[in-house]
Amino acid sequence: MEIRRTDLSETDVVALLTLHHEEMVESSPPGTCHVLDLSGLQSAEVTVFAAWAGDRLLSIGALKSHEDFAEVKSMRAHPDARGTGAGRAMLTHLIDHARGQGFRTVKLETGSGPVFEAALGLYKAFGFTPCEAFAGYTPGEFNQLFSLEI
Numbered sequence: 001m002e003i004r005r006t007d008l009s010e011t012d013v014v015a016l017l018t019l020h021h022e023e024m025v026e027s028s029p030p031g032t033c034h035v036l037d038l039s040g041l042q043s044a045e046v047t048v049f050a051a052w053a054g055d056r057l058l059s060i061g062a063l064k065s066h067e068d069f070a071e072v073k074s075m076r077a078h079p080d081a082r083g084t085g086a087g088r089a090m091l092t093h094l095i096d097h098a099r100g101q102g103f104r105t106v107k108l109e110t111g112s113g114p115v116f117e118a119a120l121g122l123y124k125a126f127g128f129t130p131c132e133a134f135a136g137y138t139p140g141e142f143n144q145l146f147s148l149e150i
Contacts, residue, residue, distance in 0.1 A: 058086035070098035
């Protein structure tokens with residue numbers, strides 16, 4: 001598996017990000033979805049990575065830089081790569097990248113319900129714990145906020 005930065009020009013990456021965006025919007029109550037679209041992922045403070053096995057896309061993930069922490073965005077394993085460790089490898093890479101950029105904290109916002117259970121299990125296995133509001137997100141009945149000191 002090779003994880004490398006992407007400029008979002010790869011067709012497979014765009015297709016997986018589109019699938020992720022659509023699923024997040026469909027699985028979130030109105031006003032609670034904070035998934036970035038392609039233009040949001042192309043902003044200067046966001047770095048997007050893709051994990052590959054040869055020419056087969058396994059997973060995607062992004063880091064958004066804030067003043068004093070990095071935020072995980074758009075974590076998604078390809079449907080054909082679920083259960084292969086591609087999500088775990090991507091999250092490890094994102095945390096390592098944040099550490100390499102000098103951040104001491106990684107945060108994330110996610111939802112609740114069946115679509116989010118696998119990701120929640122992964123985040124908790126890495127030691128992410130619930131945290132207070134950040135970056136305009138507010139924890140609520142659906143939205144969950146997590147933080148990890150690295």
